[in-house]
Amino acid sequence: MIKIKCSFYDFSDNEKLNEFLTKNAINQQNYLIKDIYKYKQLFEYKYIICEEQGEILGVMPFVLYRNDLGNIIHSMPFLGYGGIASSCLDSACTDVFKFIIDFFMSFAKNENVLLATICTTPFSDDYNIYKKVLKPEIEKENFYQYLNLEEDIFGNMSSKFRGNLRRNKKKCESFGVSISESYSLDDLKYWYNNVYKKRLLETNCAIYPYEVFEVFATKFNKDKFKIVYAKIEEKIIGGGMFLNQGSSIDNFMRVIDSDYFYTQAGSCIDLWSVEYALNSGAKYYNWQSCDKIGSPIFKNKAYWGSKTDNHYYLTKIIGDLSEFVKIPLEVIKKEYAGIYVMPYEKFING
Known part of the structure; x- marks a missing residue:
């Protein structure tokens, strides 16, 4: 008889959980992320653990966002990828996913949730299991670009681009740009306030809360992330995580x-990060997504x-949307800032 049970993690010390996460989870699925939402009003961070006789089989973090217009669940606001991390293989995954999703759905219904979305992870075969177990009514496909690090990255690129890369590196050096790691919160705050926010306002892109970056810098081991900056005479002109x-x-x-x-600092940080990836033992370098294909x-x-x-945004309809879909999009964008709700075309005026 299967004795699998699910419960919400109380965030007490759990060495067994830490070992599980090291082997089976991406950073976004680690409970350390919870502090990103600590001071975000209306955000409630939850963490499901699935166990069988004391052995952890899977985990699933998510955020409940409460709003008078309707409660929404998203697997990981501001961080993209999320969903279930499991240690199972092949058909056993379906059982683990089903227990977690059933527990998750029971909670969502009790909290009067309208929509619940899981953002699947890249380089994963979980999509078909979610289709079978979650049975999402709404799917949104999202592309990402990546390099296969087992291939000859520099040998496979065109000779023209390889030459451009060399020239950009020399240009960067000629302007006195240095690329270096730093985990100083002073550097992080400067980059966030004077580079990151400035540029994203210029491009009219969503700005992540500072806590997204601070949590990695203060909670995670350095082997799980890197922060690098481009500097000219100690002035930060760019950076990457x-x-x-x-x-x-x-x-x-x-x-x-x-x-x-004009300094080509971006090209130099890209080159630094790809070389870091090649030396890390990872199989892929994930550029993630961008504005659109062909841009x-x-x-x-x-x-x-x-x-x-x-990868996919898989949305389960839980509540009655008959009135919700009539809400003007400008209201939805304001009330659910930072939260994926569902594709805009699903709204009547979308």
Whole structure:
């Protein structure tokens, strides 16, 4: 008889859980992430643990966002990838996923949740299990670009781009740009306030809370992430955060001050991060997604010899949406800032 049970983690010390996460989870599935949402009003961080006779089989973090218009669940706001991390193989995964999803759905219904979304992870075969167990009514496909680090990255790129990369590195050096790691919170705050926010306001992109970066810098071991900066005479002009997910190195965020684009600091940080990935033992370098296929950003990654694949936003409809879909989009965007709800075209005025 199967004796699998699910419960919410109370965040007490758990060496067994830490060992499980090291072997089976990406950073976004680690409970250390919880402090990102600590001071976010209306965000409730939850963490499901699935066990059988004391052995951890799977975990699933998620965030419940409460709003008078309707409660929403998302697997990991601000961080993208999430969902279930498990140690199971093949058909056994379906049982573990089913226990976790059943527990998850029971909680969602008791909390009057309208919609619950899981953002699947790259380089994973979990999509078909979610389709079978979660049975999502809404799916949104999202591409990501990546390098297979088992291939000859520099040998496979075009000779023209390889030459451009060499020239950009020399240009970077000629302007006195240095690339170095730093885990100083002073450096992080400067980059966040003077480079990151400035550039994302220029491009009209969503700005992540400072806590997203601070939590990695203060809670995670340095083998799980790297922070590097581009500096000219100690002034930070750009920076990047790269997550070591085990099988991949994720380019989580790389932003350069537009006033210093001429230095090619971005190319130098990209080169640093790819070389770091090649030495890490990871199989993939994940550029993640960008604005759209065919854009200048997309093409730049393609020049590296990047391939394209998809992950998914899988949404389960739990409550009655008949009134919710009538809400104007401008209200939805304001009330659910930072939270994926569902594709805009599902709203009547979308």
